[in-house]
Amino acid sequence: MKVGFDYHFEDALVAYVAQQWRSTSQLGRTVMQKICYFLKAKGIPMDYAFEMYHYGPYSQELYFRMDELVADGILEDHSGTPNKSVYMPGDRAAELVDNYSQQLVQYDRDINQVLNLLRDLGPADLELLATIHYFQTSYGKFYKRQPTKEFVIDKVVETKKNKFGRDKISCAYDALRKAGLFEWQSA
Numbered sequence: 001m002k003v004g005f006d007y008h009f010e011d012a013l014v015a016y017v018a019q020q021w022r023s024t025s026q027l028g029r030t031v032m033q034k035i036c037y038f039l040k041a042k043g044i045p046m047d048y049a050f051e052m053y054h055y056g057p058y059s060q061e062l063y064f065r066m067d068e069l070v071a072d073g074i075l076e077d078h079s080g081t082p083n084k085s086v087y088m089p090g091d092r093a094a095e096l097v098d099n100y101s102q103q104l105v106q107y108d109r110d111i112n113q114v115l116n117l118l119r120d121l122g123p124a125d126l127e128l129l130a131t132i133h134y135f136q137t138s139y140g141k142f143y144k145r146q147p148t149k150e151f152v153i154d155k156v157v158e159t160k161k162n163k164f165g166r167d168k169i170s171c172a173y174d175a176l177r178k179a180g181l182f183e184w185q186s187a
Contacts, residue, residue, distance in 0.1 A: 007074075010046050011065070012100030013039065013111075015074050015093040020115055025122045027087045028079070029066070030055050034126035036062055038114050041133065041184040044107045052159065055123070056131040117179065128164050128172050129181075131156055136173075136182050146182075149173055 017035055021027045037057045040046045048059040066087070069075045074093050079086040097104065104111070118126060135155045139147040153169045164172075176182060 007096055007099070008047075009100055009103050010048065011069060011074065012096050012104060013044065013046065013107075014062075014066070014069060015089060015096050016104055016111070017115070018075055018087050018089045019093060019097060020111075021119075023119045025120075028123065029063070029085045030123040031126060032066065032087060033058055033062060034123075034130045035114065035118060037130050038118065038133070038181075038184070039111065041137070041181075042110050042114050043184070044110055050134070052131070052134060056127040057134045117181075124163075125172075128156070128160075128169065129176060131159065132169065132173050132176055133181055133184070135159075136176070137185055141185065 014032070014036070017032070017039075018027060021035075025031060034056065036046060036048060036059065037050050040048065040050070048062045048065075050057040050059045052058075066075065066085070070077050070087075070090070072092065073090040074096055076088045076090045077085045078088055121129070132152060135152045136147060139151070149170070152173060153166055156164065156169050157166060
């Protein structure tokens, strides 16, 4: 069966991520949201808008699109539970990726950099890193100046309540800074 519906580069990118994801953590909804958040921040063109939500930056459009990709056989959900997802490439993923291979190859280095940086992190770690990144970069973009580390830590504590301790947030902030991820713009 040929891929014939109205697909876009973002769909091929999601399918490509599912093909490339090799990690100890499963590729569920939260992980896919954070990967796409960081891909967009890295400069890979995606139309999804991300806003702060329960598990950090979240795109409603991406959430619904993932369900459509599962329904179309681009992705498969192997969770067996309605409230959880475990995404794998579907039977039609390779064809979609092939259709967009020329565009994907333009961003291959950046995509692989993001995947390699995030590969060994679980959903909670990705939630923390993306939340810190979101507050750091969105504040800087809006106010045209960088917030202090303490301001960002306070915002994360306020948003996440007692989920992450201040020391853990501080260490994660330092890791993002050291890795140069604050140079990536907020999605």
